Amino acid sequence: MRVLAIDTSNLVLSVAVMDETRVLGEWTSNQNKNHSITLMDGISMVLNQCKVEPEELDGIAVAKGPGSYTGVRIGVATAKSMAWALQVPVVGLSSLQAVAMNALGYSGGIVPLFDARRGQVYTGLYRSEQVVTVKNELPDRIMLLTDWLMEVKEAVGDESLLFMGEDLHIHQAVIQETLGNQAIFPAPTLYHPRAAQIGWLALQEFKQGKGTDAHELVPDYLQVAEAEAKWLAKQEK
Amino acid sequence: MYILGIETSCDETSAAIIQDGTKILSNVIASQAEIHKRFGGVVPEVASRCHVESITLTIEEALQEADKTWDDISAIAVTYGPGLVGALLVGVAAAKAISFAKGIPLIGVHHIAGHIYANRLVEEMEFPLISLVVSGGHTELVYMKEHGHFEILGETRDDAAGEAYDKVARSLSLPYPGGPHIDRLAHEGEAQIKLPRSWLEPDSYDFSFSGLKSAVLNTLHNATQRGEEIKPADLAASFQESVVEVLIEKTIRAAKQYKAKQVLVAGGVAANKGLRTALEIRCEKEGIKLIVPPLILCTDNAAMIGAAGTILYEKGIFASLDLNGMPGLLLTE
Numbered sequence: 001m002r003v004l005a006i007d008t009s010n011l012v013l014s015v016a017v018m019d020e021t022r023v024l025g026e027w028t029s030n031q032n033k034n035h036s037i038t039l040m041d042g043i044s045m046v047l048n049q050c051k052v053e054p055e056e057l058d059g060i061a062v063a064k065g066p067g068s069y070t071g072v073r074i075g076v077a078t079a080k081s082m083a084w085a086l087q088v089p090v091v092g093l094s095s096l097q098a099v100a101m102n103a104l105g106y107s108g109g110i111v112p113l114f115d116a117r118r119g120q121v122y123t124g125l126y127r128s129e130q131v132v133t134v135k136n137e138l139p140d141r142i143m144l145l146t147d148w149l150m151e152v153k154e155a156v157g158d159e160s161l162l163f164m165g166e167d168l169h170i171h172q173a174v175i176q177e178t179l180g181n182q183a184i185f186p187a188p189t190l191y192h193p194r195a196a197q198i199g200w201l202a203l204q205e206f207k208q209g210k211g212t213d214a215h216e217l218v219p220d221y222l223q224v225a226e227a228e229a230k231w232l233a234k235q236e237k
Numbered sequence: 238m239y240i241l242g243i244e245t246s247c248d249e250t251s252a253a254i255i256q257d258g259t260k261i262l263s264n265v266i267a268s269q270a271e272i273h274k275r276f277g278g279v280v281p282e283v284a285s286r287c288h289v290e291s292i293t294l295t296i297e298e299a300l301q302e303a304d305k306t307w308d309d310i311s312a313i314a315v316t317y318g319p320g321l322v323g324a325l326l327v328g329v330a331a332a333k334a335i336s337f338a339k340g341i342p343l344i345g346v347h348h349i350a351g352h353i354y355a356n357r358l359v360e361e362m363e364f365p366l367i368s369l370v371v372s373g374g375h376t377e378l379v380y381m382k383e384h385g386h387f388e389i390l391g392e393t394r395d396d397a398a399g400e401a402y403d404k405v406a407r408s409l410s411l412p413y414p415g416g417p418h419i420d421r422l423a424h425e426g427e428a429q430i431k432l433p434r435s436w437l438e439p440d441s442y443d444f445s446f447s448g449l450k451s452a453v454l455n456t457l458h459n460a461t462q463r464g465e466e467i468k469p470a471d472l473a474a475s476f477q478e479s480v481v482e483v484l485i486e487k488t489i490r491a492a493k494q495y496k497a498k499q500v501l502v503a504g505g506v507a508a509n510k511g512l513r514t515a516l517e518i519r520c521e522k523e524g525i526k527l528i529v530p531p532l533i534l535c536t537d538n539a540a541m542i543g544a545a546g547t548i549l550y551e552k553g554i555f556a557s558l559d560l561n562g563m564p565g566l567l568l569t570e
């Protein structure tokens with residue numbers, strides 16, 4: 001089964017083509033270029049180099065958030081439109097899980113995070129399973145980093161915690177201060193999401209017949225739009 | 238020849254199949270108006286979220302209603318500006334993805350060119366022509382000497398006509414969107430309140446509505462202070478009369494100067510009955526051919542994008558996969 005995987009949910013843009021046995025090709029850029037301009041050319045380039053025609057794809061995988069609202073939408077709109085046009089299944093996966101996959105095989109808790117401004121982070125707690133996949137132990141959420149650190153420590157006790165993500169440098173000092181040696185910071189080569197990891201996760205889902213109907217695929221923003229939040233708050237008063 | 242049109246520049250997700258640039262086979266519009274009502278205006282983030290939810294369903298419906306498959310489609314025409322950038326990006330991403338997946342040529346369409354070309358779905362265009370574009374975001378007089386050629390003779394220096402309508406509606410505590418309510422109210426009242434007409438320089442085709450809007454607010458304010466009551470219907474009628482008079486005078490002057498064979502009205506405010514009726518009467522008197530699209534083609538829709546895209550298709554002007562959403566795209570670009 002041949003899968004096209006994409007991630008545009010944050011600054012990194014990543015595209016991969018793969019099947020169950022290997023990654024045929026992957027392109028990842030961390031140049032903060034406009035994803036809207038670059039994504040389709042990137043897809044075209046990777047498919048071209050892998051000598052795969054669009055109609056030879058059997059499924060599409062996409063990082064569906066959390067992340068930049070616009071970035072996530074570009075990825076999801078592209079993935080669902082392609083999947084629908086090609087009549088193949090599509091799967092949306094957590095952008096955090098994609099990053100956590102880079103720590104496959106790590107024995108402690110895996111904590112991917114993206115900055116969400118005002119001291120908040122998008123994050124979750126993951127755990128490696130048999131060097132095949134990472135599973136969610138505490139679900140993805142947006143919350144104050146300081147609160148999150150307390151919660152995650154409570155969940156894992158004295159176990160080590162591997163922190164990862166492109167925005168880590170913003171929060172590293174606070175994490176270190178709060179958790180001391182319990183917090184591990186790996187090499188930065190593990191920080192950025194790789195589309196092949198999303199493709200791999202999607203292949204597990206497709207194998208179980210879990211693909212989504214393209215029309216149904218929507219982003220996972222993890223929070224309502226600001227105007228919506230304000231409106232809801234006003235209703236409660 | 239069949240063109241798929243896609244439009245997501247504001248709060249309508251729309252897809253349409255157009256035959257030969259003139260015939261609508263389908264025009265599916267998923268409106269978010271109800272969703273934005275409670276916010277008192279279109280919220281860009283909410284609009285973008287809605288677009289991504291309904292984009293493929295809308296396109297599928299357009300194909301099914303037209304009874305066409307991808308093999309029948311010659312090109313995909315999509316609005317890439319101007320508009321809300323997050324909203325535009327959803328349509329552009331979808332159009333590019335399908336264009337690439339199915340190997341169908343891609344065309345980028347200017348939203349206002351679309352509004353103008355809505356007229357070609359009613360009647361064949363004859364050049365030269367003058368188009369009055371009036372919507373929530375635009376008030377422009379456009380001169381066209383041939384297909385695909387646009388020259389802006391004048392535009393608003395402050396508020397768009399539709400914006401002025403919405404603001405006046407708010408001051409009268411009318412629900413959002415206010416334009417249609419003013420129009421309705423105006424027909425129940427009499428234009429007996431004196432309000433200014435902003436002509437600007439004698440030879441200018443530009444517009445300005447902020448002075449008029451302020452005059453309306455002042456009138457209301459002064460009346461409240463004096464404890465007088467102003468009939469909202471009369472104020473609406475007086476306001477509408479001022480807007481319509483300026484729009485029509487400038488349009489007719491341009492039509493005469495450029496020896497226009499047709500005057501076209503485009504944009505959401507073209508749905509305004511007061512404007513339509515007054516223009517009809519005036520154009521008939523002046524012997525000028527007037528075309529106003531039916532209501533459904535005045536507000537945002539993809540049929541007009543398909544119609545405008547057809548001209549680009551015939552001229553061989555295609556977009557590449559790096560097409561981007563351009564919130565401030567100019568008609569003359």
Ligand SMILES: [Zn+2]
Binds near residue numbers: 348352372504536537
């Ligand atoms: Zn419009």
